[in-house]
Amino acid sequence: DAGVTQSPTHLIKTRGQHVTLRCSPISGHKSVSWYQQVLGQGPQFIFQYYEKEERGRGNFPDRFSARQFPNYSSELNVNALLLGDSALYLCASDGRGNTGELFFGEGSRLTVL
Amino acid sequence: QQQVKQSPQSLIVQKGGIPIINCAYENTAFDYFPWYQQFPGKGPALLIAIRPDVSEKKEGRFTISFNKSAKQFSLHIMDSQPGDSATYFCAEGGGADGLTFGKGTHLIIQP
Numbered sequence: 001d002a003g004v005t006q007s008p009t010h011l012i013k014t015r016g017q018h019v020t021l022r023c024s025p026i027s028g029h030k031s032v033s034w035y036q037q038v039l040g041q042g043p044q045f046i047f048q049y050y051e052k053e054e055r056g057r058g059n060f061p062d063r064f065s066a067r068q069f070p071n072y073s074s075e076l077n078v079n080a081l082l083l084g085d086s087a088l089y090l091c092a093s094d095g096r097g098n099t100g101e102l103f104f105g106e107g108s109r110l111t112v113l
Numbered sequence: 114q115q116q117v118k119q120s121p122q123s124l125i126v127q128k129g130g131i132p133i134i135n136c137a138y139e140n141t142a143f144d145y146f147p148w149y150q151q152f153p154g155k156g157p158a159l160l161i162a163i164r165p166d167v168s169e170k171k172e173g174r175f176t177i178s179f180n181k182s183a184k185q186f187s188l189h190i191m192d193s194q195p196g197d198s199a200t201y202f203c204a205e206g207g208g209a210d211g212l213t214f215g216k217g218t219h220l221i222i223q224p
Contacts, residue, residue, distance in 0.1 A: 004156075033211060042119075042202050043157065045211025056209035090156050101147070102212065104156030 002027070004105035006091050012111045013081050021076045021108045025093030031055075032074040033102060034066055035090040043090055049074055078110075086112045119203050119215025126193055127223050134188045134218045136203035141184065147212070148177065148188050149202045157202060161188070193222045 005024045013019050025032050031050040035043035045058035049068035063079045072093075078085055088109050092102035118137045126132045138146070147162035163170045163177040163186065170177045174191040190197055198221050204212040 035211075040217075042204075042214030042217050043212075045213070048209055048211055050209075056211055058211055092156075101159060101162065101207075102157075104149075104158065106154070106156045 004091055004093050004103055006089075006105040006108050008108055009106070010109045010111075012113060014113050015081055015083060017081050017112075018077065018079050019081060019110060021078075021089050021091075021110075023074045023076070023091030023093075023105060025072050025074070025091075026095075026103055029093035029095050029103070030072055031094040032068055032072065033092045033094065034074070034076045035092065035104075036060075037088040037090055037107070039087070046076070081112045083112050086110060117203055117205055117213050117215040119218060121218060122216070123219040123221075125221045125223060128193060128195060130193055130222075132190050132193055132197075132220055132222070134201055134203070134220070135185060136187065136215050137183075137185045138205045139184070140205065140213075143206045143210075145205065145207045146177070146179065146186050147204050147207075148175075149204065149214075151200045151202065151217075160201070190220075195222045195224050198222050 033048040034046040037043040048056040088107040149157035151157040176189040203215045
């Protein structure tokens, strides 16, 4: 079975632009979470979605938004990009939505110039 | 904001040695404490996890020790191998609040 897949794997944007990152969870998993990992740091929680509803949100500005589709795939959107948004964005799926047993994708590496 | 304090930041061990990575947590409301392993260019992968109703859990060469009264937990890697060289993260939490990760330990196992 395929694991969590993310696209694109790498992208470069300039300050002020908008970016959309996509994620497909493991088949049968209904929960998707997004994390930001700055170089040299641990992942930081951004959002959790379960059954297409936002269940949790980390300490990120409103420039960050997400949604989950009927097929449980998800998008993370970031508006008005700042240099500090440069990071690896990780998507994770969870079979039951209430555990920490997260299965991560390989991430989308965003560079903001 | 709650934190998980992880140490050491980096660690070099000879093959066959037992690296030990420690974490201290603040929030006693959570009941799930996982360890993740991350190789360069990859996403983190769940290695082993523990709940506070037990003091130790072993899976293969990996062992978690949990000290609820001290709010600390640690990862031990028995008979370490060069292939264990990676960055290790402890975490706490789960569910709608997400996981809170430590800053990571960069482990090198020398042949």
